[in-house]
Amino acid sequence: MNRQDFPTTALTENDYPIRYFDSGATSLRPSAVLSAIERSSIHNNANPHRGIYTLSVRATQEYEDARRTVAEFINAETEEIIFTRNATESLNLIAFTLPPVLFQDKTKNNIVIPISEHHSNFVPWQRFVKSNGYELRFLYCDKQTGDIPDSEIEAKIDEGTAIVSFATVSNVLGVHLPVEKLTQKAHSVGAVVILDAAQSVAHEQLDVKALDCDLAVFSGHKMYGPFGIGVLYGKKELLDKMPPFLTGGDMIDDVTETLTTYSPVPYKFEAGTQNVTGAAGLAEAVRYIKNLGYDAIAEEENAVLQYLTEELEKLPFVTLTIPSPTVPRASVVSFSMDDVHPHDAATVLSEYGVCVRAGKHCAHPLLDYLGVPFRATLRASLGVYNDTSDVDALIHALKETYAFLTKTSKPV
Amino acid sequence: MSINSVYTQIITDAARDKTNRREIPGAQFTLSGVNPSCGDEIAVQLELDTQESYASLAEVPDDVVITDCSYLGQGCAISQASAAFLAELLTGKTVGQARELRDTFLGMIKGSVTDEEALDKLEDAQALAGVAKMPARVKCATLAWHTLSE
Ligand SMILES: Cc1ncc(COP(=O)(O)O)c(C=O)c1O
Numbered sequence A: 001m002n003r004q005d006f007p008t009t010a011l012t013e014n015d016y017p018i019r020y021f022d023s024g025a026t027s028l029r030p031s032a033v034l035s036a037i038e039r040s041s042i043h044n045n046a047n048p049h050r051g052i053y054t055l056s057v058r059a060t061q062e063y064e065d066a067r068r069t070v071a072e073f074i075n076a077e078t079e080e081i082i083f084t085r086n087a088t089e090s091l092n093l094i095a096f097t098l099p100p101v102l103f104q105d106k107t108k109n110n111i112v113i114p115i116s117e118h119h120s121n122f123v124p125w126q127r128f129v130k131s132n133g134y135e136l137r138f139l140y141c142d143k144q145t146g147d148i149p150d151s152e153i154e155a156k157i158d159e160g161t162a163i164v165s166f167a168t169v170s171n172v173l174g175v176h177l178p179v180e181k182l183t184q185k186a187h188s189v190g191a192v193v194i195l196d197a198a199q200s201v202a203h204e205q206l207d208v209k210a211l212d213c214d215l216a217v218f219s220g221h222k223m224y225g226p227f228g229i230g231v232l233y234g235k236k237e238l239l240d241k242m243p244p245f246l247t248g249g250d251m252i253d254d255v256t257e258t259l260t261t262y263s264p265v266p267y268k269f270e271a272g273t274q275n276v277t278g279a280a281g282l283a284e285a286v287r288y289i290k291n292l293g294y295d296a297i298a299e300e301e302n303a304v305l306q307y308l309t310e311e312l313e314k315l316p317f318v319t320l321t322i323p324s325p326t327v328p329r330a331s332v333v334s335f336s337m338d339d340v341h342p343h344d345a346a347t348v349l350s351e352y353g354v355c356v357r358a359g360k361h362c363a364h365p366l367l368d369y370l371g372v373p374f375r376a377t378l379r380a381s382l383g384v385y386n387d388t389s390d391v392d393a394l395i396h397a398l399k400e401t402y403a404f405l406t407k408t409s410k411p412v
Numbered sequence B: 001m002s003i004n005s006v007y008t009q010i011i012t013d014a015a016r017d018k019t020n021r022r023e024i025p026g027a028q029f030t031l032s033g034v035n036p037s038c039g040d041e042i043a044v045q046l047e048l049d050t051q052e053s054y055a056s057l058a059e060v061p062d063d064v065v066i067t068d069c070s071y072l073g074q075g076c077a078i079s080q081a082s083a084a085f086l087a088e089l090l091t092g093k094t095v096g097q098a099r100e101l102r103d104t105f106l107g108m109i110k111g112s113v114t115d116e117e118a119l120d121k122l123e124d125a126q127a128l129a130g131v132a133k134m135p136a137r138v139k140c141a142t143l144a145w146h147t148l149s150e
Helices: A031-043 A054-073 A087-097 A123-130 A150-156 A179-188 A236-241 A276-292 A294-314 A342-351 A364-370 A388-406 B009-016 B077-090 B095-110 B116-120 B123-133 B135-149
Strands: A081-084 A110-114 A135-139 A161-167 A192-196 A215-219 A230-234 A252-255 A260-262 A318-320 A332-337 A357-359 A377-381 B029-034 B041-048 B066-072
Touching: A031 A276, A054 A081, A054 A276, A081 A087, A087 A123, A087 A192, A087 A215, A087 A230, A110 A123, A123 A135, A135 A150, A150 A179, A161 A179, A179 A192, A230 A236, A276 A294, A294 A318, A294 A332, A294 A388, A332 A342, A332 A388, A342 A357, A342 A377, A342 A388, A342 B077, A342 B135, B009 B077, B009 B123, B029 B135, B041 B077, B041 B135, B066 B077, B077 B095, B077 B123, B077 B135, B095 B116, B095 B123, B095 B135, B116 B123, B123 B135
Parallel strands: A110 A135, A110 A161, A161 A192, A192 A215
Antiparallel strands: A081 A230, A215 A230, A252 A260, A318 A332, A332 A377, A357 A377, B029 B041, B041 B066
């Protein structure tokens, strides 16, 4: 597949090739992105939006070109793209600046999120409601299928709902959330829809116009881009109403002793010197995904995913966290090993070069709700570099690990 | 493989041995700790030979004897073994000795205590020394011991 594009896949651990199954946490980066970062660091190394000299003009151009590239990528207008550090910062920006706008409407009194949300789409809302007495409501999913029942959606989203915020794909369950259904319901009661596309954007098209979401967020580092650059999309008319988040340099029109006027969007949300090399790397990651094409990515990943789930299901000591999804799985699979704590398993798997995530995946409320053993799981997630040989290595390592930790056969 | 030096028989046995994973009805102290990287929770219980009541373990004089020690909660083999070693070791010791053993144990995991005579006092808990070389698991090994500092 595309393994050769990713230098990290050539690494070894105890002479075993690295088998990277943690793209849900952060993806590997292709050579093209690494080169773009280096090129930008050398040739466009100046403070953007400030200097008059050519180097600074080029830095500005690079940054604004990246904004255009990202806008096209998700079918947004250029000024609707705000660069942040990551999805978490994007969500915090929203949680601090959107509620003051929406809760001016005194009929609004609640925010709705699925119980499966990552802490970054959980804690900011919990913190907000704690300070003012509004209600944070949870959509609970079925524990076998991962689906949110229609009755749950009907019961929780009502005329008082100001915000419905949810991940397109859960980073633990690996199920697709019903984006259209939730969006329609939310809009029917006049609520704003926020999509956390962190887990899906590397795998599936995010078309903000087609989905009609009001805001959307994702991180560059989970889509083959660099660390430290993230995206916030918002409908222009909504962003115009939201006050700035951080203030300081670069985001102002004018400052006097007593008064500041802010730049128009997107600049009013981008305070301080911006991450030009990050934006350059992200733009290159977008081009990398576009060159492969989402159709080809889906075809290849789904084949590996299907093989992975089938092979996992064959292991008698493994239980999939969501045994019977009704919608196709996304590129994330959580599972448990009988009587073995996920941390112990991940430590031993690492000896075989196998990189999986273990624990509560920044979703403590979900793991508590699911009630799985140890309130933690193992998680394997895929990227465009994974192939069936990775799955074979994972399955082999899982068998050895189980044997080692339960001592039912010879230790490794 | 280095893994063999961590998941030794003594550690996996201790993790499975639930003798001291129990509730002490008359415990003066229940000290709990959470491992932020995995969310595992462990509580250490202490029964002390004293009629006084103290607001925190820090206020208990060094010469008070720990008459019983146990732990509660679920976790990985390393955190469970570590708690089991702690409970076994502290039963019958004074609070002052417990404080010293805690410092020695935490020093061993940090790599700052290597003196064999000091380490010998940790008895079976010495088996966790290998964790010093596994940064990702240090919090698991030290979880129970850190509760003594609360
Ligand atoms: C669904 C989801 N949302 C948000 C995040 C947070 O991303 P970041 O840590 O890059 O801000 C993650 C990352 O794990 C995620 O999986």
